[in-house]
Amino acid sequence: MIRLLLLRLAGAAPVLLLVSMVSFGLMRLIPGDPSAAIAGLSATPAMVAQIRAQLGLDQPLLQQALHWYGGLLHGDLGRSILLGQSVFWATMERLPVTAALSLYALVVTLVVGIGTGVLAALRQNTWVDQAAMMVAMLGISVPNFFLGLLFIIWFAVGLGWLPTGGYIAFTDDPWGWFRTSTMPAVSLALLNIGLLARVTRSTMLEVLRQDYVRTARAKGLPRHLVIGKHALANAMIPITTVVGIIVSLLVSGSVVTETLFSIPGIGQLLTSAVLGRDYPMVQGGLLLVTALLVLINLGVDMLYAVLDPRVRLGG
Amino acid sequence: MRAAVLAAFGVLAAGPLAAEPFKCPKVGGSFVFGQEANVNSLDQMTSNTISTRNIAMNVFEALTTRDENNNPILDLADSLAEAPDGMTYTFTLRPGIKFHNGKPLTSADVAASWDRYSKVGLDRQMFDAVAGWDAPDPMTFVVRMKQAQPTFLEKLSSFSIPVVIVPAEARDDPPQQLRTVGTGPWQLVQSVPGSFVTLKRYDGYTPNTHFEGRTGFGGYKQACFDQVTFRIVTEGGARVAGLETGELHAVEDVPTKSLDRLRANKDVKLLPLPNWWIQIALGNASMAPTDDIRVRQAIQAALDMDEIMDAATDGNYKLNYGFAYPNQPDYVTTGKDTYNQKDPAKAKRLLAEAGYRGQPLVLLTNKDYTSMYNAALVVQEQLKAVGINTELKVVDWPTSVQMSLKADSGWNVFFSGWGTQPALGALATMAFLAPPGAQYQPKDGKDDPDVLAAWRGMNNLPTKEERRAAFGRMQQALLEKAYVFPFGSLTKVQAARANVEGWVPFRIPRMSNVWFAN
């Protein structure tokens, strides 16, 4: 187990190095620079020139690269130009927001997705199955920003049930958090509900056909026990894999959802950093987020190994 | 101008204490303001964005500022004496002022703040004529000039990037990282970029008793609310919805399309801010085909300003020519004939004279500011109609600014909006079109002699009237040579819940002397 972990970690190192190179290269090649964002709408050309010099943007590229990697070696991701805050802390401050939102979306996804999938499998080829799969198909076909817009029109503007945007931290006010997070979380979740319901259904169908499940049923074990203990437990293995995918999708989805609902998470941080040409913030933030995703996927792999001994042996 | 400034300062310095200063009719409550743009840093010395000013101008104060009508006034200074030769300015500080950290304000803090500003302050050019400053005693601050500069106090009192006064230990805070400790009626509680900023009443605040009430950014200020939250709500529709449900007590930038509905809502009052900015475009005089004055004049002749402004603002605008608004003291009427000609025949004639043969003419605009984008779309149609082969280049705002600063980066007309500068006055506005780096990109980097001469006059002529006349000449030259195309003035609308009292619409929302009626 530990050997597997170390192997995977060693495999991740070159990936992260490449990620850091891509992150650095991408931002430096972009036309425009952060001086415009600092200078505001109406700065005179002289002011913009002053800001550029101050930011060290007139240094050669190689020198900037050396500076970036030198910092990385000391665990220093640099300092955001626009926020005046260290990139690490700026990211860490936003992380709980995205994490809480993703977790909310993940819980909704798991409950509804697995529930729908199991129900469809148990009622295969009935109208329940067909309706469930229709919903799942809809889920993977609606763009989440469109769904978000429809939610805002219906529930915020039309009915006035939920705020149109903004964010309240759970620690400040749990009810406020629930109110501000529900529309974004559900619009994030729908795609993943679709994915998970479809996978759960087909895995369950497969498992239900297996001999041991039929045997257990023949032995007269109660139906819910057979489903709960045997079928679902075995179906969990491929489902775990899908959950790994879902975590990545949630992070991707949060880019748009956070912008749409004005939620101060990682997605919004990075999008506004790209738009404002905040080089260190984008470079460091992208590296940090990607590293985190690599680690999460590694964790999922390990979990997979725990659930399925075959993977462990083969690892 | 000097006489006027001195008179204003003189009266204030010698003036008696106000008889009956403002008192909050009701104290308490938590006020929530819906702000349009994200705020990155609250460093008022190194940021020129409205979103920073919205918040920071409630926290920080400077020696001088502007009143409700944009005249210079004293704020942290109790009095100001200008030497007859204009070579020294002596400020005495108001007594009893304490920073939010409890430390009393002394002239050492003022000197340290000026030190920081001279290193990193965005508008530090204003110190070009300053030789140095001293703090001879704790309450006295002396500025020494290299040469007399009649417009020094006008520049110093500007609210765009003011020399705010911070504790001496903030002298070496790096750019964008100024600690948020000021002397204002509001102190920072928490700032979460991208989400909200919360301020609370500073109980140790010492109001300026030379005034009876708030005026501009100065005057007698009192914090009536316990707490103020600036919530970042970038979506216009979301701000309106928040105001309607009462989640937000006031908002800025109400979309024009929502106005009718809000007008019918008894719980909401609309507070329009006319002349929010001049919708404008600049020609590139170094780049063919707009290097030919006749092509630029043809553009000018072809434009129909009502169509442009209507699309830019969804209909909430005023036609306005030139670079100042009619209610301003600087306002001049020169160059009026060039505006809103709607004369396609003339445009075609000028193009023929110039020998224009369908060379591409690039309109540079951005998609971040809808009004600029929409204006460019309409201008494109109007120019096509007279036979100009226009190309639209749409980039994001930072890129368009970057491109506009270079004459050879492939643009002919650059779309922008001038807000803060026209509000500050002609001197600030015309800086865009003066060396170094005049934005109309004069040919071969040599400023147009007529424009340049007028600009020098605006800066150096001794009397206010002469300087205003120079502004008139500058406006005339810029318009008649079609270097710049001002389209009109855009109206922005603020709105507040009906129970919000004391709110007077202003470019930058002021949270002092505002309270909840029951």
Next chain:
Amino acid sequence: MPCLTRGCALAGSAAGAVRAVGPGRAALRRLFRHRLFVTGLVLFLAVLALAALAPWITTADPTKLGIRTKFRPPSAEFVFGTDNLGRSLWSRTVWGARLSVEIGVAVVALNAVFGTLVGALAGYFRGLDGPLMRVNDALMAFPAILLAIGITAVLGPSTENLILALAVVYIPRTARIVRASVLVLREMEYVQAAVAAGAGHWRILRTHVIPNAMAPLIVQLSFLFAYAVLTEATLSFIGLGAVPPTPTWGNIMAEGRAYMREAPWIITIPGVLLMVTVMGLNLLGDGLRDVLDPRLRLQP
């Protein structure tokens, strides 16, 4: 859904899948008996028809402003209504369909060529596998949309660059699927026999390996089409896609967003069309998967 992370390659790398192409005609017959596939096909063909016929079924220029026809709701005169600048939304959405289809086709074509190339090389030549897959992993490690944003920002906003960015984002995912098939095929007896008979590597790849890796690739590409259309719309919506005033569904929705209360049709019409397109492609992909590649049903 396309294969989005390394996890799904794990789930879908089964050996049997690869040879299940079956004789073409039988597969085709089964496809056309697959009800969902046919539904998907019809929806997709409808969108293709809109795209292909755009110049003939629209009369108004999609960028033509209408000073006097702003904010018209759908009516006989303006089938889909007009937007804030009085432009015909029928023209704009139909031309938008054309652009979406163009982008989808281009991204799919680039993926078919380069994804196959990279995947086949990595799967077949052990020496290339390590380096190619490390680069692949690095590109796949980025959240897809952030990488696309970064690339379009660097290249500058244009439709071509958007296609390039989407291709770069999705090629590693396609390559991984092809590689998984090739890894299995390489060990197959008939391939080994060809090696023993002294056939050149290119010949083996061309005649034995790549054709047999087609089934999972085709399935992947149909989902990829959907994803390209969706990502383009998303990027345009947040202002990082095709340059306005180019009519794309994402751009129309971005511009209509400010008026969603007073003129909801501006965002709903392109939104629904986008949804229908993506759903058509997903149904199509499902059908293809069921028929060509039954083992892949386990995939999300």
